[in-house]
Structures are given as C-alpha cells and as structure tokens.
Amino acid sequence: MAQELRLRIYSAIVLAAIVLAATWIGGLAFRIVASVIGLLVYYEWSMITGLAEKSVRGNAWGWFSVVAVTATLLLTSGEMAVPLFAGLVLTAALPAIAGRWSWWQPGGIFYAGLSAISLSAIRGEDSLGFTAMLFVFAVVWGTDILAYFVGRALGGPKLAPKISPGKTWSGAIGGTVAGVAGGIAVALAYFQSVALWVPAVAFALSVSSQIGDLFESFIKRRFGVKDSGRIIPGHGGIMDRVDGLVFACFSAFLLAVGYSAVTGAGIDSLGGFLLGL
Structure with missing residues (x-):
C-alpha cells in the first residue's frame, strides 16, 4: 500500500473517531467540533480567496463575525446565534454592495458561520x-x-x-x-x-x-x-x-x-x- 494512501486512511480513521465520539457525547463536545470546523472553514476560505489582501478591515470583520458566532454557540444554548449570524452577514454585505469589499467576504462569513450553526442545530x-x-x-x-x-x-x-x-x-x-x-x-x-x-x-x-x-x-x-x-x-x-x-x-x-x-x-x-x- 502506497504511503500516501496509508496516510489518508489513518487520517480518515482519526477524524471519523473524533467526530463520532463528539456526536455520541453531544452537548458542548459536539459544539466545540462544529465551532472548530466553522473557524477552519473561514481560515481556508480567506486564504483561497485572498481576503486579507483584498481588504484588511473586511477580513478582520470576517474573523470577528465567525468568532462571535462560534463563541455564542459555545457559551450559550445557541438561540442567539442565528440572529447574530444574520446581522453580521448583512453588515458585511453593505460594503460589498458599495464596492469597498469583495463579495467573497460576506460569502465566507455565511459559509463558515452556517457550517457551525447547522451542525450544532442538527445534533441539538x-x-x-x-x-x-x-x-x-x-x-x-x-x-x-x-x-x-x-x-x-x-x-x-x-x-x-x-x-x-x-x-x-x-x-x-x-x-x-x-x-x-x-x-x-x-x-x-x-x-x-x-x-x-x-x-x-x-x-x-x-x-x-x-x-x-x-x-x-x-x-x-x-x-x-x-x-x-x-x-x-x-x-x-x-x-x-x-x-x-x-x-x-x-x-x-x-x-x-x-x-x-x-x-x-x-x-x-x-x-x-x-x-x-
């Protein structure tokens, strides 16, 4: 078996074990996994799309938004996460409409934030x-x-x-x-x-x-x-x-x-x- 294939199999087993264990435990453990996924998704989205290069302020707002949403999921029961998320996305959309920020900016907040929220909501x-x-x-x-x-x-x-x-x-x-x-x-x-x-x-x-x-x-x-x-x-x-x-x-x-x-x-x-x- 090729070394790369073995590495993929081992990584997949470890990831599946972490996710399934958190799913079994539920509660805060699963919300932590969902929040980490949301934060990593935004990090990779911002790197792929070059958001930091396009607008330092926009990318800072993106990080603030995703951190705020995930913190709300972790520190509360989660009811406020959705209205907070909607407000943060809409706020990022206004500079995009005005042409000051890239549309990839509100898109990244939406993609990453909804990842964490929807995962947490389904597990409940x-x-x-x-x-x-x-x-x-x-x-x-x-x-x-x-x-x-x-x-x-x-x-x-x-x-x-x-x-x-x-x-x-x-x-x-x-x-x-x-x-x-x-x-x-x-x-x-x-x-x-x-x-x-x-x-x-x-x-x-x-x-x-x-x-x-x-x-x-x-x-x-x-x-x-x-x-x-x-x-x-x-x-x-x-x-x-x-x-x-x-x-x-x-x-x-x-x-x-x-x-x-x-x-x-x-x-x-x-x-x-x-x-x-």
Whole structure:
C-alpha cells in the first residue's frame, strides 16, 4: 500500500473517531467540533480567496463575525446565534454592495458561520439529535463513497466537466441511491418504520452534498488551487473533507426554516424534523 494512501486512511480513521465520539457525547463536545470546523472553514476560505489582501478591515470583520458566532454557540444554548449570524452577514454585505469589499467576504462569513450553526442545530441536545446526525452522516458518506466507485466503474457522461472533470452522472445517481439507502437504514435501526418523508429528506441531502462538492471544486478552480489547505495529512484542508457535509446540513437547516415560515409551525427539534417526528 502506497504511503500516501496509508496516510489518508489513518487520517480518515482519526477524524471519523473524533467526530463520532463528539456526536455520541453531544452537548458542548459536539459544539466545540462544529465551532472548530466553522473557524477552519473561514481560515481556508480567506486564504483561497485572498481576503486579507483584498481588504484588511473586511477580513478582520470576517474573523470577528465567525468568532462571535462560534463563541455564542459555545457559551450559550445557541438561540442567539442565528440572529447574530444574520446581522453580521448583512453588515458585511453593505460594503460589498458599495464596492469597498469583495463579495467573497460576506460569502465566507455565511459559509463558515452556517457550517457551525447547522451542525450544532442538527445534533441539538437530545437523543433525536444523535440519530439525526448519524442519519446525515450516512447520507453524505454513502453518497460520497458510492459516487466515487460507481463513477469509476461505469463512467459515462460528465456531470460538470468545466468544474470537476472526474465526476459523472452515473456516479451522481449511484451516490444518491446509496445516500438514500444509508439514511433509511439508520432510521430503521432506531424506529420500526419510517414515513416517506425520510427518503425524501435523504434524497434532498444527498443531492445537496454533491452540490457542495461541486461548489468547492468551483472555488478551487476559480482561484487556481489544488487543495483548500494542508491541515489534514493526506487529505488537504478541512473544506476538502466537509464540503458535502456542510451543504447537506445547510439544506436541512434551511428546509426547516422554510417549512416553519410557510406553515407557521414551530420546530422544537431539528433532528426530529429531519426524521419526520
């Protein structure tokens, strides 16, 4: 086995162990992991897009914003994180509208801040949050793994050749099928039956995770970088590893917000919402 492949496997095992342990413990432990992901995502985003070079003040505001959001998640129960996050993003958008800051600035705050918030919201503080987080992991990891192997085995038309030449429609379809199956399997492991809502949500999260992968590929191609960073041995940066996961969590969070806005119904648990409970 090549040394680089062994390094990738060891790194993946360590990362999975940390994330799954934090998911099992929940509470502050998981919010710490979510906050670290948010901070590292902003760091890599700012490095890729050159935000520090474009505007020192803008980048300082970006760091202040992401630190403020993650601190709110860590030091409180998290209710104030969303309005604080929205206000910080909108404040960064005003100089971007005026042409003084790059639009990558509010974009970075949005991407990093929502990563931490959505992960924390799905896990929550109850047992449903634990199951829901495993549900999301199963969908995203199943999609990612099977998309790779099915795409290599079957080949065929490219999914987005100008963004990511290696991805195929066969891989995307195979990954989606695997993601939905993985999500259903997790739900059935905890409940006797599942409603049609569960595979529908799994489908939406699977597609979202693949969009997240393509989005990160677009950013790297736009700025001419191979990896988002070098923090993970053999894997590159944190954005390279969590691009699909955070987009799936974005979709889950925004789906719940949209449902609540349309129906007027409150959502006590995002995990329960995802599982149709």
